[in-house]
Amino acid sequence: MQMVEAILAGQRLALARLLTLIENDAPEGWAMLDALYPRTGQAHLIGVTGAPGVGKSSLVNQIARALRHPQDGEPPQTVAIVAVDPTSPFSGGALLGDRVRMRDLSGDPGVFIRSMASRGALGGLAPTTAAVVQVLDAAGFKVILIETVGAGQAEVEIARLAHTTIVVEAPGGGDDIQAIKAGLLEIADLLVINKADRPGADLTERALRSMLELGYPRGHHHPEEWAVATTQPKETWVPPILRTVATEGKGIPEVVRALRAHADYLRASSQWQAREQARLKDILDHMLQAALLARWQAGLPHGFYQEVVQRLLRRELSPHQALEVLLNQMPIPSAENSRLVP
Amino acid sequence: MEQRKIRVLIAKPGLDGHDRGAKIVARALRDAGMEVIYTGLRQTPEMIAEAALQEDVDVIGLSILSGAHMSLVPRVLELLRANGQEHVLVFVGGIIPEEDVPALLALGVKAVYGPGTPTQTIVEDIRRAVLATQGSAV
Numbered sequence: 001m002q003m004v005e006a007i008l009a010g011q012r013l014a015l016a017r018l019l020t021l022i023e024n025d026a027p028e029g030w031a032m033l034d035a036l037y038p039r040t041g042q043a044h045l046i047g048v049t050g051a052p053g054v055g056k057s058s059l060v061n062q063i064a065r066a067l068r069h070p071q072d073g074e075p076p077q078t079v080a081i082v083a084v085d086p087t088s089p090f091s092g093g094a095l096l097g098d099r100v101r102m103r104d105l106s107g108d109p110g111v112f113i114r115s116m117a118s119r120g121a122l123g124g125l126a127p128t129t130a131a132v133v134q135v136l137d138a139a140g141f142k143v144i145l146i147e148t149v150g151a152g153q154a155e156v157e158i159a160r161l162a163h164t165t166i167v168v169e170a171p172g173g174g175d176d177i178q179a180i181k182a183g184l185l186e187i188a189d190l191l192v193i194n195k196a197d198r199p200g201a202d203l204t205e206r207a208l209r210s211m212l213e214l215g216y217p218r219g220h221h222h223p224e225e226w227a228v229a230t231t232q233p234k235e236t237w238v239p240p241i242l243r244t245v246a247t248e249g250k251g252i253p254e255v256v257r258a259l260r261a262h263a264d265y266l267r268a269s270s271q272w273q274a275r276e277q278a279r280l281k282d283i284l285d286h287m288l289q290a291a292l293l294a295r296w297q298a299g300l301p302h303g304f305y306q307e308v309v310q311r312l313l314r315r316e317l318s319p320h321q322a323l324e325v326l327l328n329q330m331p332i333p334s335a336e337n338s339r340l341v342p
Numbered sequence: 343m344e345q346r347k348i349r350v351l352i353a354k355p356g357l358d359g360h361d362r363g364a365k366i367v368a369r370a371l372r373d374a375g376m377e378v379i380y381t382g383l384r385q386t387p388e389m390i391a392e393a394a395l396q397e398d399v400d401v402i403g404l405s406i407l408s409g410a411h412m413s414l415v416p417r418v419l420e421l422l423r424a425n426g427q428e429h430v431l432v433f434v435g436g437i438i439p440e441e442d443v444p445a446l447l448a449l450g451v452k453a454v455y456g457p458g459t460p461t462q463t464i465v466e467d468i469r470r471a472v473l474a475t476q477g478s479a480v
Contacts, residue, residue, distance in 0.1 A: 013426050016398035024346050092347070093372035099393060100382035106389040113396055117347070119378045 004035045007139050011218055015040075015139050019114055033131055036138035040121035041276070043080075043137040044143045044263050047162030049124060049184065052150025054170040055194040057083065058246035060145050064105055066256045068141055074260075077191050078110045080141035082133060084126050085112065086149045087117040094118070098147060106336045112141065123157030124148035127290075130161055130283045151184060159187035160282040164262045166190045166255075169208070172201030185211060188239045190258050194253065196243035208241050237265050292332075346374035348376040348472050350401040353390045354383050355418065356408040358384055363435060363457075364405035370461035370466070371403075387414060394430055400472050403464075406436040411446065431471050435459070 006014035011306040016034050021029025046063075064079045094117035105111045114136075117127045125148060126132075136144050148158050167188035180193035185191070185208070193204050216238045233263045240258050244251035297305060308325055311317045317325065352368045354361055361383055368378045379397050381390070394402055403421075406414060415434060422430050434446060435455040443454045452471055453465060 013395055015396075016396055020398045087377075088372065091373045092375040094377045095368055095372045096377060099379060103382065103385075103389065106386075106392055113393075115377075115379050115397060119347075130429075277361045278366075 001032065004032050007032075007036070007135070008039075010140070015112065015135070016114070019132050022135060023116065023119075023126070023128050025128070033135060036135060039138040042143055043133075043138065044144065044164070044259075045133060045144050045162045046259060047139075047146045047148065047158035047159050047165040047253075049148040049151045049155065049165065049167060049196075050168030050289055051152070051170075051260075054150075054168045055246045056147050056150075056168050057098040057167070059168055059192065059194055059244060060098075060147050061102045062147060062244075062246050062249050062252045063255060063259070064111060064143075065151070065249075066252050068105075068108060068110055070256075071253065072257075076110065077142040079112075080136040080139075080144045081105075081111070081113045081147065082116060082136070082144065083113065083147040084116045084118055084124070084129060084149050087119050089120075110314045112139075113135065118149055121157075122155070124151045124155030125157050125161065130286075131162065132197075156184060156187050159194075160279055163266060163272065163279075164189045164259055166192055166259075168192045168194050168314055169204055170195045171198045171204045189237065189262050190255065191239050191241045192242065192255060194246050197245045201243060205241055205243070212241070213237060219326055237262065237269075237271075251258065296330060296332060297311045300326070304329060313327060348401065348468065349379065349380065349397060349399040350376050350403060350468065351379045351390070351394050351397060351399045352403045352405070353381045353385045353393070354405045355385050355387055355390060355414045356406055356410045357384060358406075358408035359383055364403070367403060367405070367435060367461060367464060370465060374469070376468070378477050378478075387417040387421055390418055391425055391427070394422065395425050395427060397415070399430060400475075401431045401433065401468055403433045403435060406434065406438070409437070411436070411438055412442060415446055415451060416449055429475060431468070431475065433464070433468065435464075436473040 003014045003018060007018060018029060022033060048060050050056055060081055061081070064081060067077045067079050070076055081102065083096070085094055085096045085098060087094045088300055095257065096115035096117060099113060100113055102113055105113065114131065114132065116129060118126045122128045125146070129146065133144055133146060146158060146162055148155060163189050167184055167190070169191065171193065191208050193201055242251055242254050242258060244255060246252070251256070266275065305326070308317065308322050312319060312322050348377060350371050352364050354364050365394065368380050371378045379393065379399065380460060381393055389427050390402065390404070402418070404415065411434065412474055415432070422432070430451065431452050433455070437455060438454050439447070446454055
């Protein structure tokens with residue numbers, strides 16, 4: 001556990017090494033996380049998501065800078081960044097390019113940036129992102145910014161990992177029907193229209209605002225009240241819509257203020273505890289599912305699963321019948337009570 | 343299930359603005375199943391060493407076309423040692439005069455690649471070198 005001590009003493013090489021062990025699912029990495037876990041729960045976890053190219057990395061860069069060099073008298077906060085980019089489903093390789101937009105943060109010992117490949121996970125994060133975030137939390141970083149892969153409509157896993165989720169849009173991203181579809185926009189605690197100096201920002205804002213009006217009808221007749229939501233905790237949090245030009249740093253102080261307001265709101269309204277509970281339960285559920293599946297598959301005769309897949313392919317079995325064949329071959333405990341076979 | 347991936351930092355130190363070679367190599371390594379962290383143009387040796395540390399990479403590929411390799415490469419190697427990362431394998435690509443190659447290799451650079459090197463050569467060299475160090479570490 002020498003490495004745990006080193007991490008708690010602020011040694012960055014030990015921290016980086018442990019993150020690799022965790023990413024590689026190495027048993028000694030998990031043992032170290034077990035030792036660090038009691039120290040987690042201190043950081044404000046902020047997710048940043050949105051379609052590819054809307055400016056997530058640039059925004060993360062600017063938020064981190066603003067937290068390191070506050071202009072409003074607040075103390076600077078240590079910041080860790082976890083930036084996830086997709087793994088190629090064909091080669092298993094990945095090109096992790098988020099650091100290109102974060103060069104301003106170089107040389108600051110209060111910042112730690114780690115790139116992660118998604119390694120086959122589909123929800124916009126990597127399988128071990130939650131664990132990597134826990135290590136950074138235990139290591140003492142006060143704010144952890146988690147940037148997802150460029151997300152489509154349904155990569156919403158980040159909302160379960162973060163306390164505060166920023167959904168980034170850019171002008172020209174679709175009409176008001178896109179805005180009321182389920183998915184990405186629903187998970188937003190903050191809506192940021194980046195590249196707001198481009199044409200179409202007004203339209204994007206109008207579409208988002210009309211979506212919010214449907215979701216939060218109380219503000220319907222007094223939209224100007226919504227500005228208050230960013231500064232005063234109310235009973236319900238109405239996601240503020242903020243405009244930024246991240247490459248120039250425009251609108252960033254407002255985003256940082258809204259992030260602080262959201263953290264205050266969560267704490268004042270007991271939502272913080274509720275989200276923590278949902279978050280940790282979700283992490284446990286995921287690990288349990290993966291472990292149960294792995295154990296169950298390990299108990300099947302060699303090649304049985306592949307054979308069922310082949311029969312599925314030849315249309316001899318429907319997916320539902322295939323499920324029955326598999327469960328009959330290798331029953332799970334109290335299968336009659338489970339919903340695996342509806 | 344434990345799974346390791348070779349992690350490579352591709353960096354362009356110095357002031358030249360030509361990153362096509364670096365991108366081609368990055369892409370080839372990605373297609374070979376490696377995780378490639380690409381940091382962009384005009385990196386200082388300090389920025390490169392810091393990124394290598396935070397990302398805990400196995401390999402650094404430096405692309406240099408400016409002619410400043412004899413000052414940039416030793417500085418990167420020195421910073422890696424200072425950070426406790428002397429195990430990181432450093433490869434150099436770009437426009438490197440023939441007579442400078444032995445000096446770079448003597449400093450600890452694993453290989454120097456000039457224009458026209460097949461990307462497959464680079465992929466295989468990296469794979470072999472990483473396997474060799476991991477073999478000796480265990």
